[in-house]
Amino acid sequence: MKFFRKLTILVGLIGLGAVASVCAQNTTEPSPESFSQRPVAKDARTRAKLHTELGSLYFQDGDLIVALEELTLAAAIDPTYAKAFATRGVVLYHVKEFDSADQDFRTALNLDEKDPEISNNYGWFLCRTGKPKEALGHFQRAIKNPLYRTPGLAYLNEGECYIKLGELDQAEESLRKGMRLVPGNLQGLYHQAVISYKRGNYDAARKYLSGVIRSERVPAEVLWLALRIERQLGDKAAESAIAARLRRSFPESPEYQAFLKGNFE
Template sequence: MKNIVSSLRLCVSLAALAVCLPLAAQAQYDFSKVPTTGAGGTMMNDGRSSEPTPADPRTRARIHTELGALYFQEGNPAAAIDHLSIAIQVDPDYATALSVRGLVLADLKEFAKADADFSRALSRAPNDPEINNNYGWFLCETGKVRESVAYFERALRDPLYETPDRAHTNAGNCLLRIGELESAQRHYLQAVRLSRTGAVPARLGLADIFFRQGNADEARIYLNDALRMMEPASPAALWLGLRIERKAGNRSAESSFAAQLRGRYPTSEEYQQFLKGNFE
């Protein structure tokens, strides 16, 4: 069976920008929080606002990190690396810049350099939940699944972590890769419970688990929940829906999913699997 995890997005944080990166080659980004440095300034002891100056190393590093993140978002990793490297040169202890550069390098498959950046970031901020989540994603992506879960769990130990659903989803995705369905299901359910945005990847993961277990009714419930939140439906979701209905013997629904997959994503890997008849 084609593992739906290969098309699910692992969620990482890019310079405090919420980002979902796929395991497949084509990246998709979901930016929901952009930090600002120049507008607000800092507060002085007497309560007056003081605008940060370009001479402040941390402020300069933050600005270059944000620029690097935006260039990465726009598909220009070379410019992203340039700005992130400036940020690190200006402020070598700025862990966020190191972590974001690690993400960009990982996307470029410069795995040894990415690992070095993540290690430096963790040495400076060992308990930062975003950095731990990002490094967990990196380890999972490079085949170190069991090691990755420890970093997701470390991120989840921070009671102030703003997006714990992301780490739960990542842990579920990674555990699903190695067939640990019970543990993956537990993390997915926590992601659904904690998410403020619907936890679509976690719902797809749960649908996949129930499909594997032969429970078409439960699989259909979670898939339909995810589809209601997706516009448009992804090829992975349509492919899973097709296989759920095929296993349930619902030929009409199976044909509907097949028509959507063919019409929207005729060059997708999922549609090629359909043409080959690889339903399991």
């Protein structure tokens, strides 16, 4: 499906290039009306949108270098297109260019401060880079926007931030609201497991995490939590199996290094 979507976008970009070529070859003396910048602006915005969507698809496929190239091109084509900067901010976070990512998110918000998706993504970025208090306002801005199509994701992100702040009751409330809107969300289940683990309710933590660890791609942090849950419950066989999985998939991860050192908390 992604391949055909990429192909459709590329065909669209080729089509826009063909139109531009025809216009360039037209040597007829222009009328005064043709000096209007609106058609040019529309064409630039269309191309920027297409390159942004293409960059998003490459990002989803894990090709971060090409994703950055496409998003940088989108931002150059239309420097007023907020989503190009916001999407590039997400990719820059994943390549650990945090300062550049922060700048892109700020640029995106300056261009379109009312876009709830940008607010949510910037809040997510702040939460993941050690600024959970600053993040909360961005989540609420997204949630309160009646045009936001996925407020459940903002609630889940908000819940993660409250966990980082140690406010477990608030975290639980945000996660409950989020899970009502996006039931079965793996991020939400993981963080509900985190709360249960922190409260010493290991059976509930295992239950929340059971569906998560069966998924195809499980992050190291999820396996690490599952391992510690089984350790607390005294299931040595399950603990060993998860430790082996952590070693196979993430041998250089901080989580596996903590396991080797016996640092379980």
